[in-house]
Amino acid sequence: MREKWKNNFSEWYNEIIEKAEILDVRYPVKGVYVWYPYGYKIRRHVVELIRKILDGTGHEEALFPLLIPEHEFAKEAKHIAGFEDEVYWVTHGGLEPLKVKLALRPTSETAIYPIFALWIRSHADMPLKIYQVVNTFRYETKHTRPLIRLREITTFKEAHTAHASMEDAERQVREAISCYRSFFDTLGIPYIISRRPDWDKFPGAEYTMAFDTIFPDGRTLQIGTVHNLGQNFSRTFDITFENPKGEQEYAYQTCYGISDRVIAALLALHGDDSGLCLMPEVAPIQVVVVPIWFKDKKELVDSEVEKLTDELHDFRVHVDSRDIRPGSKYYDWEIRGVPLRVELGPRDIEQGKVTLVRRDTGERFSVPRSEVRERVRETLAEISSSLKERAWREMESRIHTAAHIEEIKKLVVEKGGVIKTTWCGREACGKSIEDRVDVDILGILDEEPAQGSCVGCGEKAEKVIIMGRSY
Amino acid sequence: MREKWKNNFSEWYNEIIEKAEILDVRYPVKGVYVWYPYGYKIRRHVVELIRKILDGTGHEEALFPLLIPEHEFAKEAKHIAGFEDEVYWVTHGGLEPLKVKLALRPTSETAIYPIFALWIRSHADMPLKIYQVVNTFRYETKHTRPLIRLREITTFKEAHTAHASMEDAERQVREAISCYRSFFDTLGIPYIISRRPDWDKFPGAEYTMAFDTIFPDGRTLQIGTVHNLGQNFSRTFDITFENPKGEQEYAYQTCYGISDRVIAALLALHGDDSGLCLMPEVAPIQVVVVPIWFKDKKELVDSEVEKLTDELHDFRVHVDSRDIRPGSKYYDWEIRGVPLRVELGPRDIEQGKVTLVRRDTGERFSVPRSEVRERVRETLAEISSSLKERAWREMESRIHTAAHIEEIKKLVVEKGGVIKTTWCGREACGKSIEDRVDVDILGILDEEPAQGSCVGCGEKAEKVIIMGRSY
Numbered sequence: 001m002r003e004k005w006k007n008n009f010s011e012w013y014n015e016i017i018e019k020a021e022i023l024d025v026r027y028p029v030k031g032v033y034v035w036y037p038y039g040y041k042i043r044r045h046v047v048e049l050i051r052k053i054l055d056g057t058g059h060e061e062a063l064f065p066l067l068i069p070e071h072e073f074a075k076e077a078k079h080i081a082g083f084e085d086e087v088y089w090v091t092h093g094g095l096e097p098l099k100v101k102l103a104l105r106p107t108s109e110t111a112i113y114p115i116f117a118l119w120i121r122s123h124a125d126m127p128l129k130i131y132q133v134v135n136t137f138r139y140e141t142k143h144t145r146p147l148i149r150l151r152e153i154t155t156f157k158e159a160h161t162a163h164a165s166m167e168d169a170e171r172q173v174r175e176a177i178s179c180y181r182s183f184f185d186t187l188g189i190p191y192i193i194s195r196r197p198d199w200d201k202f203p204g205a206e207y208t209m210a211f212d213t214i215f216p217d218g219r220t221l222q223i224g225t226v227h228n229l230g231q232n233f234s235r236t237f238d239i240t241f242e243n244p245k246g247e248q249e250y251a252y253q254t255c256y257g258i259s260d261r262v263i264a265a266l267l268a269l270h271g272d273d274s275g276l277c278l279m280p281e282v283a284p285i286q287v288v289v290v291p292i293w294f295k296d297k298k299e300l301v302d303s304e305v306e307k308l309t310d311e312l313h314d315f316r317v318h319v320d321s322r323d324i325r326p327g328s329k330y331y332d333w334e335i336r337g338v339p340l341r342v343e344l345g346p347r348d349i350e351q352g353k354v355t356l357v358r359r360d361t362g363e364r365f366s367v368p369r370s371e372v373r374e375r376v377r378e379t380l381a382e383i384s385s386s387l388k389e390r391a392w393r394e395m396e397s398r399i400h401t402a403a404h405i406e407e408i409k410k411l412v413v414e415k416g417g418v419i420k421t422t423w424c425g426r427e428a429c430g431k432s433i434e435d436r437v438d439v440d441i442l443g444i445l446d447e448e449p450a451q452g453s454c455v456g457c458g459e460k461a462e463k464v465i466i467m468g469r470s471y
Numbered sequence: 472m473r474e475k476w477k478n479n480f481s482e483w484y485n486e487i488i489e490k491a492e493i494l495d496v497r498y499p500v501k502g503v504y505v506w507y508p509y510g511y512k513i514r515r516h517v518v519e520l521i522r523k524i525l526d527g528t529g530h531e532e533a534l535f536p537l538l539i540p541e542h543e544f545a546k547e548a549k550h551i552a553g554f555e556d557e558v559y560w561v562t563h564g565g566l567e568p569l570k571v572k573l574a575l576r577p578t579s580e581t582a583i584y585p586i587f588a589l590w591i592r593s594h595a596d597m598p599l600k601i602y603q604v605v606n607t608f609r610y611e612t613k614h615t616r617p618l619i620r621l622r623e624i625t626t627f628k629e630a631h632t633a634h635a636s637m638e639d640a641e642r643q644v645r646e647a648i649s650c651y652r653s654f655f656d657t658l659g660i661p662y663i664i665s666r667r668p669d670w671d672k673f674p675g676a677e678y679t680m681a682f683d684t685i686f687p688d689g690r691t692l693q694i695g696t697v698h699n700l701g702q703n704f705s706r707t708f709d710i711t712f713e714n715p716k717g718e719q720e721y722a723y724q725t726c727y728g729i730s731d732r733v734i735a736a737l738l739a740l741h742g743d744d745s746g747l748c749l750m751p752e753v754a755p756i757q758v759v760v761v762p763i764w765f766k767d768k769k770e771l772v773d774s775e776v777e778k779l780t781d782e783l784h785d786f787r788v789h790v791d792s793r794d795i796r797p798g799s800k801y802y803d804w805e806i807r808g809v810p811l812r813v814e815l816g817p818r819d820i821e822q823g824k825v826t827l828v829r830r831d832t833g834e835r836f837s838v839p840r841s842e843v844r845e846r847v848r849e850t851l852a853e854i855s856s857s858l859k860e861r862a863w864r865e866m867e868s869r870i871h872t873a874a875h876i877e878e879i880k881k882l883v884v885e886k887g888g889v890i891k892t893t894w895c896g897r898e899a900c901g902k903s904i905e906d907r908v909d910v911d912i913l914g915i916l917d918e919e920p921a922q923g924s925c926v927g928c929g930e931k932a933e934k935v936i937i938m939g940r941s942y
Contacts, residue, residue: 029538034586037531060508085565092560093610139564
């Protein structure tokens with residue numbers, strides 16, 4: 001059942017974050033939350049996955065300070081302009097005012113690039129590919145929401161790279177996109193990749209590529225961005241290198257990030273009215289075993305459950321031995337999204353079988369005891385691909401095409417989601433389209449050839465764009 | 472050679488932190504540093520190890536916010552008094568002053584315990600054993616030093632537990648000590664466990680147990696603490712539970728922590744004048760393979776090196792194929808403390824051998840190619856136990872016993888290190904001893920029976936104590 005999930009998504013989301021013990025929202029500061037142990041385990045698996053992908057592509061993990069002195073933070077004019085409304089400032093140490101105000105990083109360009117200037121001397125020092133997983137801070141004045149709009153972003157994975165040529169920086173943008181594709185694919189999170197319009201790019205970037213997904217309520221969520229910074233920051237922070245000709249040149253840079261929002265998407269897209277449906281890849285518990293006790297058979301069942309658990313040691317297994325009815329156990333683990341339930345009672349034992357129940361479909365079936373390991377493996381793989389397919393199918397059903405302004409307006413009211421349309425490419429016209437339909441241009445699909453005319457001005461269309469209301 | 476390491480330890484330490492690429496100390500804020508990728512990999516292994524130990528003993532990882540509102544932070548009087556001089560305060564969000572000042576956690580009791588009050592209802596909810604690995608902040612006014620005295624502690628592992636009885640809290644203190652023993656033992660870090668004198672315990676604790684190690688310069692470093700908080704914090708934060716009799720009772724609590732200082736000890740204790748000697752357990756590279764190329768044999772050597780590396784896939788292996796002389800490579804990896812070097816040249820190949828060189832002893836020997844995997848395993852294990860033994864032996868040689876004040880004074884001047892002596896147990900007398908010898912009482916060895924008289928007042932000795940100058 002996905003009635004509430006679909007028709008009252010926001011309420012569903014807020015409830016499930018608490019009920020499934022992902023975050024405790026009762027911390028006494030607005031927009032910051034407490035990770036419960038169960039939620040934290042999901043986070044661990046997600047962070048491990050991105051680390052594995054980045055380590056495997058020659059990125060190296062480092063760690064830069066949280067506190068950024070005002071003089072460094074203010075160096076890049078566009079960057080500071082983009083962030084000054086939302087930076088937290090530390091002004092006092094103990095009972096004394098500090099001589100230099102310290103910003104809590106909202107992102108780490110201004111902490112990292114002064115150090116890059118020291119690390120980079122020659123073209124041989126590059127490409128330099130660094131990342132870190134840190135907490136960052138934004139003084140959000142809009143409505144805050146767990147994992148989506150936070151004042152403390154607890155999981156900010158930011159990569160920063162430097163290159164000896166613009167071509168290599170371009171290659172890096174493609175590599176980053178490919179890393180994120182593989183990351184989101186493993187998590188079964190569908191996405192649209194587009195280039196943000198110039199007026200919405202990262203402050204200080206040449207251009208920004210973005211991954212958006214679409215939530216059940218039709219709103220979009222930015223889940224990853226990749227920025228080509230060109231030489232903008234290297235000029236500001238004096239990151240120079242000696243090129244093969246022996247000349248000094250400013251480095252070419254990129255940066256790219258993902259955050260807690262990935263986990264928001266993971267939870268939001270694969271749920272239903274009974275709770276979460278976790279992707280087996282990141283589920284803290286992949287298989288929950290529920291013993292079905294009958295009066296005089298408890299010992300028999302427990303000993304068989306123990307053997308079964310041993311056989312399943314390749315998986316993350318939990319045996320629920322609480323002294324409550326099986327139905328209550330089912331309910332708890334459905335909320336928490338455990339992908340597969342195994343029930344084992346006297347009748348199963350007698351028949352040499354075990355009962356499996358899939359969380360995603362609710363399907364319940366028996367498998368021979370001798371095949372349990374293999375069947376569990378197969379079933380988890382099926383759950384994984386089925387959740388992924390469903391999420392992609394659903395996201396695609398939320399993308400609509402429009403050829404006229406009136407059509408966009410109608411779609412916005414009647415269907416929501418993302419609207420694909422055509423545009424002449426001029427900023428003034430783009431902004432006027434946004435105003436007229438009260439929906440933002442999310443990005444430009446550079447790969448898709450534009451046909452027909454611009455929905456704004458009627459002139460020749462140059463670009464296919466996507467529009468939508470984002471979180 | 473350990474001349475500089477021994478006689479000019481402070482300079483050795485500062486140099487090696489940079490040269491071995493552990494931390495870049497050039498970040499433009501005092502007392503905060505940048506983790507280089509190489510140093511960060513050591514940190515990763517150390518954090519993984521403590522996580523494994525804590526997860527294996529029923530602790531659960533969670534994550535609480537960095538920002539603590541002033542009204543919560545100030546609730547516990549002794550606690551705030553202990554920290555108020557060193558707390559960083561966030562006072563502004565964007566361009567506006569905040570209504571409530573926010574402390575950057577110097578430690579997380581006041582962030583976590585209001586939530587414990589919500590999580591704990593009944594004795595069945597306990598023991599509750601939570602930990603987190605986070606960054607914490609102290610506005611240090613003393614001389615700062617990488618990994619030892621920091622303004623941003625990047626690696627603060629703090630555990631917080633709640634119990635239904637004082638006995639269970641006591642049991643938890645013992646469990647924590649046993650976890651830390653096993654942690655430090657794996658890292659080959661020697662320690663003395665003592666109970667801090669009352670005037671030096673954690674602000675708000677009933678008592679504090681501490682792990683200290685002794686550096687080559689004779690100064691001690693606190694590398695871990697375990698606090699029994701009794702009901703002090705639970706009264707302040709109203710953490711109550713229904714006991715089996717149906718009565719409301721305040722929870723009994725403990726907390727314990729380790730920090731970046733563990734890594735400081737790891738680096739400091741196992742070094743020599745050529746650089747670090749890393750424990751194989753946490754070395755980013757356990758085995759470095761250096762191909763010895765001869766004019767026309769490069770291809771042969773490279774192909775044998777590739778085979779060898781495949782055979783050593785159980786270890787963290789790095790092949791140094793840089794186009795520089797082998798001697799320069801040896802030098803680099805010695806600085807970085809790679810435990811074992813494997814050299815492979817045409818003569819080794821001809822003779823069916825490889826050459827191994829131990830970082831800790833410098834010992835160089837040939838082993839038959841067919842046994843290389845087993846011999847590498849053995850040698851790494853030997854390095855590990857030999858580093859550990861040496862560190863323990865050396866630490867013990869820095870502990871001296873004194874029976875009189877004059878003897879303590881003499882030892883302080885001539886030998887430094889830790890002085891073991893006897894005390895009557897009275898605070899006034901203890902403080903007067905500290906004043907007279909200008910050395911602190913580090914802690915009380917409750918397990919050792921005291922004999923003779925107190926060095927301070929000459930009355931009957933009640934306690935064996937250790938004294939020393941700490942970092």
